Amino acid sequence: MRLRVFHAANMAEAMRLVRAELGDDAVILSSRAVGSGVEVTAGLDAGDEPMLIPPDPHAAGIAALAGAPALRHGPHPALMRHNLPAALLNRLHGSLPEALAATIPFAPLPDAGGRVLALIGPPGAGKTLTCAKLATRLVLSGRAPSVVTADAARAGAAEQLAAFTRVLGVTLAVAANPAQVARALSRREAGQPAILDTAGCDPFDRAQVEALLLTLRAAEAVPVLVLPAGLDVSEATELARAYAALGARAMIPTRLDQARRLGSVLAAAEAGPLALCEAGIGPGAADGLIPLTPDWLAARLCPPEPAKDVAA
Structure with a gap:
């Protein structure tokens, strides 16, 4: 190469x-x-040389699961550490990737079809970084997006996103209210993709919910929930249902490279229901999102045990 x-x-x-x-x-x-x-x-690729691709850290787990016999009389023992709700745990029998696909919704990132993709979620979930990752992906594919942040009140929020868009050569519009959001998005070219970074919202606070809904309506947006892994399972379940009631149909779980227990991710996806579409796995804007599939998630839930040294 x-x-x-x-x-x-x-x-x-x-x-x-x-x-x-x-x-x-x-x-x-x-x-x-x-x-x-x-x-x-x-x-x-030079054609006569093999193309070197960095190894997927979960490839060994996927291969191990693919070659292992299915467990037919109960869930995989390694799932016990993820603090899954009992009802959900008891449905994950047999081949884990197949059980996940049958129990949890999975789908590609929603195609906004000319509409705006809006990232919603609680404060600190990783919406701004996820927005930067999606914008980077679009720029690398040759489709520079229109990027708007409605998180004008939080200190440093616009500056954080502006640091990414400046490097990408993309203009960032900062909108303080729904009217400004609509005005900023109206300036985009026909067919140009658009991403809206919204302010963190407590979905159980009426005033915050009303403000978010006004923003989504002004943008004519397709909302996607951004939710960090590692939350309390009951908390994540309640959040997922609340955001689903606001129109979310898909979820991007973040911090999957750090969280050791993913019960909250599965419970939230099932409760919404919210389709798992991408996984946030790191701080890098260029490579921090990957498609979330049953195979990848199964390997992440039940990684292969490390080989033990055998005494001579």
């Missing part, structure tokens, strides 16, 4: 350099902000 490192003032310029040097078949391996702008590492 031919590898090249590109430096540019912003991500859009870096992508132009990558395509000019390596063509449309180039693979973006990493990107990061540097003092003068951005640094992008890209590669091109």
Whole structure:
């Protein structure tokens, strides 16, 4: 594989350099902000050399689950540590990926179909970082999005998102009320994707709920819940139902690289019901979201046991 490192003032310029040097078949391996702008590492398969792809940290778990005999008389023992509700735990019998697919909804990230994708959720859930990750993905695919934040009141919220959009070469609109949200989104080009980062909302506070609904209606948005892993299971279940009542039909769980117990994620998805679509797995804007599938989640729930040293 031919590898090249590109430096540019912003991500859009870096992508132009990558395509000019390596063509449309180039693979973006990493990107990061540097003092003068951005640094992008890209590669091109030379044809006669194997393409080196970083290993999936859960690939061993997926392979182990695929080759293991199905458990037919009860849930997988490793699930006990995830604090799943008893009723849900008792339905996860047999092949774990198949049981998850039959019990928990999974779906790709909703296609807004020309509408706005709005990220909603409680304060501190990771909405702003998730917005940056989605914007980065779109820029890397050649579709620069319109990005609007309605989280104008929280100190530092707009500045955090602006730091990402500046590197991407994308304009960020900061809207303090629903009318400003609608005005900012009306300026986007026909067919241009749009992402709305909303303020953290307590779904049990009437005033906050009404403010969020006004924002979603002004944006004509498709809401997606962003919820961190590691919450109390009952708390996550109540939150999922409350946000589903506000129109959410899909969920992006975050912090899956840090949380050791994922019972709250499964319980929330089942309770909504909310389709699991992407997993937030790290702080990087370029590679911190991955499609959430039954196979991946099964391996994350029940990783293979490490090999034990055998004394000679």
